Amino acid sequence: MDPLAVVAIDFGTTYSGWAFSFRHNYELDPTKVYSKTWVGGTHISRKGIGPTCILINPDGKTADSFGYDAESKYAEKAEENEQDQWFFFKRFKMLLFKDQGITRSATLEDESGKKLPAMTVFSLSIDYIKKNVLDTLNKQVDNSLEVDEIHWVLTVPAIWNDAAKQFMREAAQKAGIPGKNLTICLEPEAASIYCRHLQVSKSQADGEKTSLAQFSSGTKYLVLDAGGGTVDITVHEVTTSGELKELHKASGGAWGGIQVDKAYEAFISSIIGRHVIMQFKKRHLDDYIEIFRDFEIIKREISPSKQDKITFRIPASLSELCCEMTGKDLKTLILQSPFSGQIRVATDKLKVHADVVREFFHPSVKNIIDLVVSLLKEPPALGCVAILMVGGFSASSMLQERVRKEFPNLRIIVPEEAGLAVLKGAVIFGHEPTAINERIIRYTYGTGSIHKYDKRCQHPTGRVERKSNGELVCYDIFNIHASEGQSIKLNEEQPELIYTPAEDGQDCIGFEIYSSPKKHPYFTFENDCKQIGYLSIPILDKSLGQNRRFGCTFIFGGTEICVKVVDKENGKVTYESINFLG
Known part of the structure; x- marks a missing residue:
């Protein structure tokens, strides 16, 4: 229902x-x-x-x-x-x-x-x-x-x-x-x-109106989701059925709007001292909070072309604390700072040159632009016609105008409610979970396993040990279930792999789940391979010992990984969760 x-x-x-x-x-x-x-x-x-x-x-x-x-x-x-x-x-x-x-x-x-x-x-x-x-x-x-x-x-x-x-x-x-x-x-x-559902969105190109809903089958576009903490960038394509598929695995980093906030706080600290800021936060938390609420508004209004000085309100409590802790008033501290020629004090306000404030944005914006440039050169992204900018930080003129300048041949689409696009889209996704019908695997996923040694083994020689029954066994084998860069449809089942108990009397088969950025890792101990989780398959009937066989099928097409387990003795199907939290 x-x-x-x-x-x-x-x-x-x-x-x-x-x-x-x-x-x-x-x-x-x-x-x-x-x-x-x-x-x-x-x-x-x-x-x-x-x-x-x-x-x-x-x-x-x-x-x-x-x-x-x-x-x-x-x-x-x-x-x-x-x-x-x-x-x-x-x-x-x-x-x-x-x-x-x-x-x-x-x-x-x-x-x-x-x-x-x-x-x-x-x-x-x-x-x-x-x-x-x-x-x-x-x-x-x-x-x-x-x-x-x-x-x-x-x-x-x-x-x-x-x-x-x-x-x-x-x-x-x-x-x-x-x-x-x-x-x-x-x-x-x-x-x-x-x-994709909006009939018309604002395009940052001469007032032109455009919409993802107008994009026909096969149209590619880059999604730039710039939030407060992280920046996510991926590439989508419109399918023949009108749904969307991912063409390039998501990438990004911690380059969101809070990096600009940190730069602002570092700017204030460089003038009055970090110790003063920390004491100000401790003694006058309400004023400290208000300073950053004000900056949130300024952050959205500053643009690359703005020439007027930017006004920051400075509460009296901070000015008084500066005098108390440093023996100097705010005007003197500014004159002694690296910004002496770019800031003017006017009663309870700082008038700061726009170039100083623009510099707060530089590291984040540069990282974002560099990654977009790199992604657009990748084969899956060739032919992209637009960049969709969403997330709270995408409302920043500093980021919008830099994207427009760097990519003049692409349509830059910024919905009117860029900061609400994720939230509202998530509601639609709840109603129609098949809206994204194909995704790209970010890593190679597999299980750690062993198998009988054979001189014809396809992998390089690794750890080989003799078991108590005399058999030679290869250890630390990376059994691949899905490879980095692989395109997988929603609910698509990967090839089944068979697992058996290593010893008679086991009440479960437990094995580690590994990931690797490489497409074809052979062993779980290779560089960059990480144990990321653990999967346990319960064995309720131990009578068959090592002859009990379980088929494991990983399902990667959704937003979370699911494992289908088939008991080959009785055909019973269960769905097990991987424990990624230890």
């Missing part, structure tokens, strides 16, 4: 939010997706809840508030010198952007250095959003909606590894969202799906 509603949660690095549509809304107009606007002070969030920050009660087990409310309440606690009793976490999503993976036991440090399990922080955040969703939806329907009457979609960057996806799934389940009602959605795919 189809769910009554689909709710998507876009758990971002800087901002998080949710959006929804009822089934009847979707059937009438897929783009009719509703998101809630939340206000913090004089600032209106671009998507749903607001800043990704959570205030957790002193018990370390329950959430007090999330988003703007959490920021404001924590600032109040700091004013009352009670902050050390509470846990305040912000921008913690980037913990999951790790090549080496993450474990369930990972911890996070809050703003004052106190630690809690990362799973607790993520699950409490999702639980808070879930409750907010239910409160809102139940005001719009006659009968109360239950959690299991909704299909939930969680967005994640496409460049995240399998462990990070599993971590988010388990955090959502711990927050009370049933696993069978939960889909993981890749952010650039969601944005692409949303824009």
Whole structure:
């Protein structure tokens, strides 16, 4: 039975939010997706809840508030010198952007250095959003909606590894969202799906109107999803059926908008000293938060052509602290800084030359442009006609104009709600999970296995040892289930591989799952090969000993890996999950 509603949660690095549509809304107009606007002070969030920050009660087990409310309440606690009793976490999503993976036991440090399990922080955040969703939806329907009457979609960057996806799934389940009602959605795919449904989007080329919906079968375009933390870039093609397929594996890095924020903070620190900034944050957290809320607006308005000086408000508390800690006023500190000729103090404001502010963007924008240039030279991307820019950072004129300048022969499409494209597209994906019908494998995946030694073995000589029964056995063999760069259709099953117990009496067959950036690794110990997970196949009937045979088929076409296991003795089929979290 189809769910009554689909709710998507876009758990971002800087901002998080949710959006929804009822089934009847979707059937009438897929783009009719509703998101809630939340206000913090004089600032209106671009998507749903607001800043990704959570205030957790002193018990370390329950959430007090999330988003703007959490920021404001924590600032109040700091004013009352009670902050050390509470846990305040912000921008913690980037913990999951790790090549080496993450474990369930990972911890996070809050703003004052106190630690809690990362799973607790993520699950409490999702639980808070879930409750907010239910409160809102139940005001719009006659009968109360239950959690299991909704299909939930969680967005994640496409460049995240399998462990990070599993971590988010388990955090959502711990927050009370049933696993069978939960889909993981890749952010650039969601944005692409949303824009594919829009009849007209803004094109950054002489006011021309264009739309992905107008693209015919075979049209290729690059998707640039620039968020707060990560940047995801991939290439999509329109299929004959009107669906989308991925042509190039997702790539990117930690080049999102928060890098610009860090550059801004480093700029202030270079003038007044890092020690002053840290003390300012400790003593006047409300003013510290407000400085960066103001900068969020400035960040979106600065452009490559802007010549006027940029105005930054400086609270009196910071000016007074400078005098107290350095013995110098702000004007003197600026004159002694590397920016003395480019900044002017006017009462409670700094007037900064636009070139100084533009430099905050340079590292992130350069990394993005360099990667796009590289990708467009790859064979799968040849013939791309457009670049679709989505994500909060794509709203930046600095990034938009640089992309337009570097790629004059491509149409640059920026939807009016670039920051909401992922969120709204995730809702559509929940209604139509087959919208992306083909994906590219990012790594070669396989299992660690052994087999009887044969002098005709196709692989190079590796570790060969003699078992207790006298047989020679090759160890550490990389059994490939899917290769890097391979194109796989949705729900497409890979060739079945047969596994048997190594010894009589085993109650399960357990083996490690490995990945490699190489297409054809032979052994699991080769350079760049990593053990990323573990798969266990239970053996309920041990009577056949080593003659028990199981067929394993990996299914890679979705956003998460699934393993189909067939017991060759009785034909029973089960679906097993890989444990990527240890």
